[in-house]
Amino acid sequence: MTGMVEKGIIIRHEKMGPDIWRMVISLPLTAKKAKPGQFIHVKINDNSRLLRRPISIAGTAPGKGLVEILYRVVGSGTQLMSEMKEGDTIDCLGPLGTSFTIPEEGEILGVGGGVGIAPILFTARRAKPGQMTVVIGGRNKDEVFWKDLFPKTLKQLIVTTDDGSYGIKGFTVSVLPDVMKQGTVRQVAVCGPGIMMKKTAEIAGEYGVPCEVSLERRMGCGTGTCMACVCDRKAGGHYKVCSDGPVFDAAEVVL
Template identity: 70%
Template sequence: MSGFVEKGIIRVHNHVGPDIWLMQIELPRIAKEAKPGQFVHVKVNDPRYILRRPISIAGTDAGRGIVEIIYRIVGKGTEAMSHLKVGDTLDCLGPLGTSFDMNRDHIVGIGGGVGIAPILFMARASREGQMTVVIGGRNKEEVFW
């Protein structure tokens, strides 16, 4: 699958850690198709930033058409994203990338900071007892999950 462009309304946009934000976007087609390990390319609503930002999908709620992402402010583009408000529209391309193989008896997911996003999605999709998760961060504020 090569993904598709979908514009969605931001439903949740919360500051969850040092320069770390969680956003839920109403993207029904992407939410229906996305699998753990995939990402979306987000277009910032500012003509100064023409390139899309690749951001891992942290989870979906296909029934509500919601895609959840977690991102860190690392440059001017993600800084501009952090100023978006609930109700704003965001242009996304996805789902993209190769998904994780969930056909295993036991999975170990290891990550830290915003690197936990695909692990969170995988943990939500796993069977009970199928996954062990180890997370870390630079400090206790980065361990927000």
């Protein structure tokens, strides 16, 4: 999917946690078409920044024409992005990429860590009431502010922290066997650190449940041309994360 260039007005821009920002943009065309797992490619308003930044979509309000993103400041580009003000115009290319599967019936287990929680949040907002259980984790209480963004329609929200300052002490993957052994999960969606996705996919495989992973890579064009964001296929060769993904069947990619 090549997406479309759409310039939108920043409606809301606020700091949510350590180096993490939430931005709501008026992008009517993107809001209408976007699906959970897809992303937008954002152009920084600085002529010295030639490449766009890929940012996962955290949610949309199609009726209002709004797109919500959450991003972490990790370099000079996203630092400039964090300095943008409400009312500024931002240039976006999207929606891009593949999306998570939301089955008509059966429970979805969403697993997320860090800013990888954004596409899991979007999936939860699109799932049916009571259809989705979500497990999210962070290093401490300050990093799990995400819990307040999830809809009340979840079947269950489980929060873990490395230091035990909120929720269950430990890593997200430590609670997955207890969820999976209930036998109600029909689809797993995961996004976050590589080791977390790898372990989640392994656990899902042990229970014979399909697992989809959303991969994060540095991107250039975002449309499959520059080959900067490839990942390895288990069958040999490569996938382009921006156009073949970012959502893949975990059984098809090397994690």
